[in-house]
Amino acid sequence: MNSDSKIYVAGHRGLVGSAIVRKLQDSGYSNLVFRTSHQLDLTKRDQVDAFFEEEQPEYVFLAAAKVGGIMANNDYPAEFIRDNLMIQTNVIDAAHQNGVKKLLFLGSTCIYPKLAAQPMREDSLLTGELEPTNEPYAIAKIAGIKMCQSYNRQYGTNFISIMPTNLYGPNDNFDLNSSHVLPALIRKFHEAKLNNTQTVEVWGTGTPKREFLYSDDLADAAVYLMNTYSGNDLVNIGMGKDISIKELAEKIGNTVGYKGEIIFNTSKPDGAPRKLVDISRLTGLGWQAEIPLDDGLGMAYGWFLEHVEKNTLLTN
Numbered sequence: 001m002n003s004d005s006k007i008y009v010a011g012h013r014g015l016v017g018s019a020i021v022r023k024l025q026d027s028g029y030s031n032l033v034f035r036t037s038h039q040l041d042l043t044k045r046d047q048v049d050a051f052f053e054e055e056q057p058e059y060v061f062l063a064a065a066k067v068g069g070i071m072a073n074n075d076y077p078a079e080f081i082r083d084n085l086m087i088q089t090n091v092i093d094a095a096h097q098n099g100v101k102k103l104l105f106l107g108s109t110c111i112y113p114k115l116a117a118q119p120m121r122e123d124s125l126l127t128g129e130l131e132p133t134n135e136p137y138a139i140a141k142i143a144g145i146k147m148c149q150s151y152n153r154q155y156g157t158n159f160i161s162i163m164p165t166n167l168y169g170p171n172d173n174f175d176l177n178s179s180h181v182l183p184a185l186i187r188k189f190h191e192a193k194l195n196n197t198q199t200v201e202v203w204g205t206g207t208p209k210r211e212f213l214y215s216d217d218l219a220d221a222a223v224y225l226m227n228t229y230s231g232n233d234l235v236n237i238g239m240g241k242d243i244s245i246k247e248l249a250e251k252i253g254n255t256v257g258y259k260g261e262i263i264f265n266t267s268k269p270d271g272a273p274r275k276l277v278d279i280s281r282l283t284g285l286g287w288q289a290e291i292p293l294d295d296g297l298g299m300a301y302g303w304f305l306e307h308v309e310k311n312t313l314l315t316n
């Protein structure tokens with residue numbers, strides 16, 4: 001990408017898209033184009049075609065998706081598979097039809113089998129059954145990867161796919177019914193501290209392990225790979241380290257300054273036992289994460305206090 005290349009970031013208000021926009025702007029890219037979901041509904045093919053015909057972006061970061069935590073995936077499986085298939089099919093095909101130079105598709109590590117050997121290598125894709133709680137979402141993401149690879153093979157496009165591990169950071173979703181574990185626990189511990197509640201409920205057994213990457217690290221990797229990597233091989237993006245949900249809860253309790261007790265609600269699902277990604281391909285390509293979890297948690301809590309606490313909680 002050149003500093004004046006026209007770059008479309010789909011999903012620019014979300015956790016991932018907003019981090020990519022910050023990274024591009026900080027790196028001097030000045031010809032960015034975005035639309036809110038009200039201005040452009042990516043599930044509508046005619047709108048996506050009209051947008052690409054009008055704007056003719058040269059590079060596309062496809063960070064628009066319907067995402068959510070374990071309960072949202074469980075409760076709304078039809079929306080997760082439908083919206084993601086529609087958004088990615090419309091954007092990937094319009095990118096091809098309009099001669100986009102390069103597209104970067106954001107997948108997820110839930111595409112790997114539930115019981116994949118840890119750390120999960122890119123070539124474990126489609127070698128076993130998926131985790132049932134987010135299978136519809138994972139199937140949509142696998143379809144997106146296969147679409148990019150197939151377009152490259154048949155049409156000679158340059159569409160790459162990256163698989164970020166669990167992400168967190170500014171513009172995360174802090175709604176307790178639909179969020180992922182990290183923002184959910186920031187909110188739960190914060191509210192328990194304010195209300196002097198004796199216990200905080202953490203879902204599941206606390207034994208599953210997850211890897212967490214700050215969104216600015218992911219954005220740095222995405223821009224780096226857009227500039228340096230082409231090929232059909234997926235690239236995992238992660239820290240290379242994971243922790244148990246129990247340890248995460250304790251860390252967040254410390255970050256927030258909560259002094260009460262943690263209890264585990266084992267009637268809620270655990271999901272995949274572990275989702276650590278193998279990052280040897282990524283490190284071989286010359287990139288590594290820089291923001292340790294402890295620092296990232298502090299920044300994420302700061303963002304929550306500044307944006308969510310102030311704007312939402314206090315007006316309720």
Ligand code: GDP
Pocket residue numbers: 068069070071110134166178179180181182184185201202203204208210245268269270271272
């Ligand atoms: P997953 O990585 O797709 O399983 O999605 P989540 O981030 O939603 O959940 C990760 C793990 O954290 C699961 O084992 C959840 O049961 C556990 N967890 C514990 N407390 C919470 C919570 O308050 N919200 C969410 N979303 N998950 C929680």
